[in-house]
Amino acid sequence: MTVPPRRVAVVGASLAGLSAARALRAQGYAGELVIVGNEVHRPYDRPPLSKEFLGADHHLVELSLEAETENLDAVWHLGVHATGLRPRPEGGATVVTDRDAIDADAVIIATGAAARCDMPGVGLPGVHLLRTVDDAVALRADLHRAVESGATVAIVGGGFIGSEVASTARKLGCQVTVVVPDDVPLRAALGPYADAVAALHAEHGVTVRAHSRVLGVRRSDDGGLEVLLDGADPVPAATVVLGIGAAPAVGWLTGSGLDLHGGAGDAIQCDESGATKLPGVFAVGDCAAWFDQHRGRHHKIEHWTSAKERGAVVAARVLGAERLPTCRPPYVWSDIYGKRLQLAGYRELADHPDTLEATLEVGSLAEGSFAAVYRRGGEPVAVLALDQSRHFNQIRRRLVTPAPTAAQGATA
Amino acid sequence: MFAACPRSAIEPGEALRLDGPETQGVPIAVFRTDDDEFFAVDDTCTHQDASLAEGWLEGCEVECPLHASKFDLRTGAVDAPPAKQPIRTHQVTVDGDTVFITLSTQAPNLPPGIVPGGLAHAPGGQA
Numbered sequence: 001m002t003v004p005p006r007r008v009a010v011v012g013a014s015l016a017g018l019s020a021a022r023a024l025r026a027q028g029y030a031g032e033l034v035i036v037g038n039e040v041h042r043p044y045d046r047p048p049l050s051k052e053f054l055g056a057d058h059h060l061v062e063l064s065l066e067a068e069t070e071n072l073d074a075v076w077h078l079g080v081h082a083t084g085l086r087p088r089p090e091g092g093a094t095v096v097t098d099r100d101a102i103d104a105d106a107v108i109i110a111t112g113a114a115a116r117c118d119m120p121g122v123g124l125p126g127v128h129l130l131r132t133v134d135d136a137v138a139l140r141a142d143l144h145r146a147v148e149s150g151a152t153v154a155i156v157g158g159g160f161i162g163s164e165v166a167s168t169a170r171k172l173g174c175q176v177t178v179v180v181p182d183d184v185p186l187r188a189a190l191g192p193y194a195d196a197v198a199a200l201h202a203e204h205g206v207t208v209r210a211h212s213r214v215l216g217v218r219r220s221d222d223g224g225l226e227v228l229l230d231g232a233d234p235v236p237a238a239t240v241v242l243g244i245g246a247a248p249a250v251g252w253l254t255g256s257g258l259d260l261h262g263g264a265g266d267a268i269q270c271d272e273s274g275a276t277k278l279p280g281v282f283a284v285g286d287c288a289a290w291f292d293q294h295r296g297r298h299h300k301i302e303h304w305t306s307a308k309e310r311g312a313v314v315a316a317r318v319l320g321a322e323r324l325p326t327c328r329p330p331y332v333w334s335d336i337y338g339k340r341l342q343l344a345g346y347r348e349l350a351d352h353p354d355t356l357e358a359t360l361e362v363g364s365l366a367e368g369s370f371a372a373v374y375r376r377g378g379e380p381v382a383v384l385a386l387d388q389s390r391h392f393n394q395i396r397r398r399l400v401t402p403a404p405t406a407a408q409g410a411t412a
Numbered sequence: 413m414f415a416a417c418p419r420s421a422i423e424p425g426e427a428l429r430l431d432g433p434e435t436q437g438v439p440i441a442v443f444r445t446d447d448d449e450f451f452a453v454d455d456t457c458t459h460q461d462a463s464l465a466e467g468w469l470e471g472c473e474v475e476c477p478l479h480a481s482k483f484d485l486r487t488g489a490v491d492a493p494p495a496k497q498p499i500r501t502h503q504v505t506v507d508g509d510t511v512f513i514t515l516s517t518q519a520p521n522l523p524p525g526i527v528p529g530g531l532a533h534a535p536g537g538q539a
Contacts, residue, residue, distance in 0.1 A: 022492070045479070045494060047478075048460075057525055060524040060525030061460075061524070061525075062459065062460065062494075062523070062524050064493075064494070065493055065494050066493055067493045067496040068496070070493065304479075305480055308480060333477065333478065342477070389463065389466035389477065390426075390465075390466065392466075393426075393466060393467070393468065393477075394426070396468070397425065397468075
């Protein structure tokens, strides 16, 4: 785009949308800026929602992502749901909402993802999803009640959210059972190193129901809940948390002409810097799968730091910048039982992603403290650490970005 | 002023966290940049409880390991939210092989929920 847009609409008011809006202004964009968010809240930080925000000191947690003095000179439409996107022949699009229609020369879609909820019993009282601050407030109330009653909190899911909520609930004093599809939580994300997290769960008295396929949740005869498992006894609980993943919030884009089959699941397919196949329409964050030259295919990165960094890239793209900012290898962290887990780089591109012997560099699983380096052709491409921040940083600085893989398909 | 560590205790591009009595309850991060300059700031990010010594050092800036707000080690200024308050800086003097630190007399900008350890009524502390 050689002529700068006169009006940019950012659909999505969480980290990716805010970062894109902020970057537009930082890069000199002086035109109209409209930000649409489906929650009534100003942009807030989600990682604490499964951690300290559920805990006893939740009133001390600062969730706001904005500074008091920050002024993006934007028109905010909060509590407004985007319902459709109508591309314009001259580029850009009209964003249709449940309030009005916003005509924009450039649209940045950053509607994120919604917690997956395709399971029988999701709507029952006491069954929780965890994505928004409202979800977290409701869950927190039930967790605190479960402490009083001594009833079990069942957490379904083998990912980071499941283990973080288990850790927080246990610290509060809840009886906790985690239901996972593999032999231990986080096996898919951490490979052999998941054993260290499993040991922490055991040490803190959390029950893990392994190799479980969850069929749904139902109300039990005694008025509580039970999580139904395929071929195993149900898990009785007063409170159930479903941490079974997130799906891109792109349903409103059906019929828009956008390609919604990028990466795994239904994310918006974009090129390597966030442009979609529609001129003047871009996407960033959890709703988007950018073309990833290292993988040679479209790939969705659902990490906090990527949402932030890519906001600057997509902004530069919207403004037609000749040079785009570069992003560092993906980075994610988690806090579990007071220990910090950190992962950076491209673990799945390593030559031996699941071999302890090939990767362990510092510490050990038994100590609950380690740093592991993943290599490809001898070069470090990823690092994983538990309570070894110093080593983690030293290795992270040396990470190389794997050589581009030959493209398996055309870019968007 | 107190002796913090020998020069050789910190490799270029790295940091050391000080949490002894000399820091008066507010841990300090001492950085040695790739250009071989030494800087000292409060170790705890002003936004949330995270150690800046565990952050990403690039030039004279350190990026918080949690939310990637960057602090200028020379001035303490923060580049972008979610951190909003600057980090307190301390004067560093390198004499021979020893790194000395003169504690700032200003109140620290600690994140919500963090109080100076062992100081009951410290300025800047939260109730």
